Amino acid sequence: MLKGSKVGLRARHEDDIPVLRAELYDDVVNSARSEGRPWRPMTPGSEDSRLVVDDREQGHVPFSVVELDGGTLVGTAVLSNIDNHNRSAHIGLGLLPASRGKGYGTDVVAVLCHYGFVVRGLQRLQIETLSDNAAMLRSAERNGFVREGVLRSSAWVMGEFLDEVLLGLLVRDWKPDAKG
Numbered sequence: 768m769l770k771g772s773k774v775g776l777r778a779r780h781e782d783d784i785p786v787l788r789a790e791l792y793d794d795v796v797n798s799a800r801s802e803g804r805p806w807r808p809m810t811p812g813s814e815d816s817r818l819v820v821d822d823r824e825q826g827h828v829p830f831s832v833v834e835l836d837g838g839t840l841v842g843t844a845v846l847s848n849i850d851n852h853n854r855s856a857h858i859g860l861g862l863l864p865a866s867r868g869k870g871y872g873t874d875v876v877a878v879l880c881h882y883g884f885v886v887r888g889l890q891r892l893q894i895e896t897l898s899d900n901a902a903m904l905r906s907a908e909r910n911g912f913v914r915e916g917v918l919r920s921s922a923w924v925m926g927e928f929l930d931e932v933l934l935g936l937l938v939r940d941w942k943p944d945a946k947g
Contacts, residue, residue, distance in 0.1 A: 771874035776830035783831045789848045800926050840865035844875050854890035872906035884938045898930040912936045
């Protein structure tokens with residue numbers, strides 16, 4: 768397990784899947800805002816490609832996020848689009864509704880940075896998020912990410928186009944204790 772100050776990132780367990788599905792992906796609005804593709808219902812018991820881990824897939828590393836105190840599941844995190852040639856990747860996370868507003872997002876971003884830069888030896892990490900996602904923007908910037916641009920009207924979300932913010936962090940600019 769990778770540990771931050773509040774949360775740990777560990778392998779996805781089979782019993783995480785129903786909780787993540789019910790609290791993150793069955794919520795149409797939340798799913799539409801985070802997925803970048805249209806929401807669709809999943810048949811109970813079916814394999815959900817967003818949640819089931821394929822350990823052979825080297826360019827996509829999903830984690831379950833748990834509280835360090837007690838091990839309670841609080842969300843999901845991912846290092847994706849890993850490009851070993853350019854040494855870059857994208858990071859993302861989703862916290863269960865009851866776990867939001869507790870500083871977990873900032874800690875998850877910090878742990879993903881450690882994983883990307885130290886464990887994987889990457890040069891650049893990137894985040895794209897909706898421009899009104901204040902919590903993710905705050906978590907990214909507290910970890911040293913810099914706003915690099917706005918992708919105007921690039922995300923179709925629940926009947927309207929929204930802007931996305933592109934943030935980046937280079938290993939040379941990363942400060943492991945920058946979570947202030």
